[in-house]
Amino acid sequence: MESLRAVKGMNDILPEEMPRWHGVESQYRQITARYGYSEIRTPLVEPTSLFVRSIGDTTDIVEKEMYTFVDKGDQSLTLRPEGTASAVRAYIEHTVWARHPVAKWIYVGPMYRRERPARGRYRQFYQLGAEIFGDPGPHADAELIEMLLSFLHEAGARDLEVLVNSLGGPDTRPRYRKALVDNLGPHRARLCGDCQRRLDTNPLRILDCKVPADAELAAGAPPMLDFLADDDRVHFESVLATLRALGVPHTVAPHLVRGLDYYTRTLFEVKGRGGDLGAQNTICGGGRYDGLVQALGGPATPAIGFALGIERILAMSPEAVTGPVLDVFVVCTSTGLREATAVLLRDLRAAGLAADADLRGSSMKSQMRRADKTGARAAIIVGDDEMSRDAVQVRDLERKEQSEVPRNQAVAAVAQMARRGS
Numbered sequence: 001m002e003s004l005r006a007v008k009g010m011n012d013i014l015p016e017e018m019p020r021w022h023g024v025e026s027q028y029r030q031i032t033a034r035y036g037y038s039e040i041r042t043p044l045v046e047p048t049s050l051f052v053r054s055i056g057d058t059t060d061i062v063e064k065e066m067y068t069f070v071d072k073g074d075q076s077l078t079l080r081p082e083g084t085a086s087a088v089r090a091y092i093e094h095t096v097w098a099r100h101p102v103a104k105w106i107y108v109g110p111m112y113r114r115e116r117p118a119r120g121r122y123r124q125f126y127q128l129g130a131e132i133f134g135d136p137g138p139h140a141d142a143e144l145i146e147m148l149l150s151f152l153h154e155a156g157a158r159d160l161e162v163l164v165n166s167l168g169g170p171d172t173r174p175r176y177r178k179a180l181v182d183n184l185g186p187h188r189a190r191l192c193g194d195c196q197r198r199l200d201t202n203p204l205r206i207l208d209c210k211v212p213a214d215a216e217l218a219a220g221a222p223p224m225l226d227f228l229a230d231d232d233r234v235h236f237e238s239v240l241a242t243l244r245a246l247g248v249p250h251t252v253a254p255h256l257v258r259g260l261d262y263y264t265r266t267l268f269e270v271k272g273r274g275g276d277l278g279a280q281n282t283i284c285g286g287g288r289y290d291g292l293v294q295a296l297g298g299p300a301t302p303a304i305g306f307a308l309g310i311e312r313i314l315a316m317s318p319e320a321v322t323g324p325v326l327d328v329f330v331v332c333t334s335t336g337l338r339e340a341t342a343v344l345l346r347d348l349r350a351a352g353l354a355a356d357a358d359l360r361g362s363s364m365k366s367q368m369r370r371a372d373k374t375g376a377r378a379a380i381i382v383g384d385d386e387m388s389r390d391a392v393q394v395r396d397l398e399r400k401e402q403s404e405v406p407r408n409q410a411v412a413a414v415a416q417m418a419r420r421g422s
């Protein structure tokens with residue numbers, strides 16, 4: 001029979017890996033709360049048109065990577081490939097601007113893209129995202145980048161490179177696009193097939209092509225910053241000055257573009273140089289999207305955000321995996337004592353202690369071995385002799401000391417040991 005396996009590029013996160021995930025997620029929630037963000041959860045599935053209209057119909061995501069299906073009601077739905085489009089949809093749908101002049105949101109959850117799976121590139125992956133609605137910056141831009149780096153630092157990621165660029169506003173884009181086509185057009189035949197097509201549909205994407213010959217041609221293209229309109233230049237210079245004031249090291253990358261069409265003005269990426277990242281070394285991408293809320297039917301609202309890949313953060317900061325540790329393991333020495341053991345377990349848990357037992361009738365030796373393996377601080381041994389005196393043995397597994405304790409004092413004895421251990 002064919003063995004059942006997870007979908008290619010979609011991974012199980014096993015219980016032993018979970019403490020690191022929880023660690024990163026809770027650090028993210030704590031740090032962003034300090035900056036005034038609150039969390040939103042949106043559906044994993046959205047109408048397909050939301051992504052086509054926001055990410056752009058000539059992007060790789062929309063052209064090749066979306067998981068799209070028609071549901072039983074004949075509606076075209078898509079598993080979300082990113083979180084910004086959903087955040088904007090929710091912002092508009094719930095008329096958030098009417099209540100909050102500035103809304104600062106974070107989100108945490110899985111995203112889906114049918115990319116070619118590789119180390120650090122999956123088809124289901126998890127993002128930590130942040131979006132600010134209603135603040136045109138440029139100080140908002142710099143504060144967002146500063147928050148991002150302070151989080152990454154606290155998550156243990158080191159040796160990071162922050163790249164920033166400005167795409168300008170609606171006036172800049174067509175002028176730059178023309179300059180790029182003028183510059184690259186004469187070399188059309190030397191570009192890869194995708195980029196030949198991009199020259200007509202979305203020339204900025206050529207700057208992001210990984211094919212070496214194309215990258216070489218793109219490196220000779222004019223820098224985008226030369227084409228910025230005056231107000232865009234003032235905005236970008238102010239972002240850079242604030243980053244300097246905040247002590248955030250960064251590099252201006254005048255050819256930086258990103259694979260989503262909604263960006264305007266400030267654009268940034270964080271790359272990791274260390275750890276176990278391999279070729280997928282972009283940990284975070286983000287930027288301003290001042291036109292998107294209006295384009296999707298809301299009022300004109302400036303916005304900026306970023307998203308981090310959790311798998312890539314974890315690959316950057318490989319630390320010892322620690323499992324959750326029990327406070328106490330209860331050893332039940334005879335099958336007749338299962339009920340008493342169940343009652344004791346309930347009382348331990350009600351007192352806030354992490355407690356477990358093996359009630360399958362395993363030998364005492366095997367139960368003691370398991371108690372040690374769980375890393376529990378204490379064991380309670382429930383035996384016939386002691387129970388006849390309404391008592392149990394309480395063992396300190398670290399100090400290897402054991403004593404008989406009246407049954408109604410066992411919970412307190414273990415709680416005291418757990419306090420000593422923590």
Ligand code: HAM
Binds near residue numbers: 123126285
């Ligand atoms: P993105 O650059 O497409 O931006 O993705 C952000 C991050 O998600 C990447 O830097 C990477 O860490 C992670 N990521 C993306 N694709 C994969 C994958 N296939 N496997 C593993 N990790 C992946 C966005 O998604 C925008 N929504 C960011 C944003 C928010 N811009 C403004 N607000």
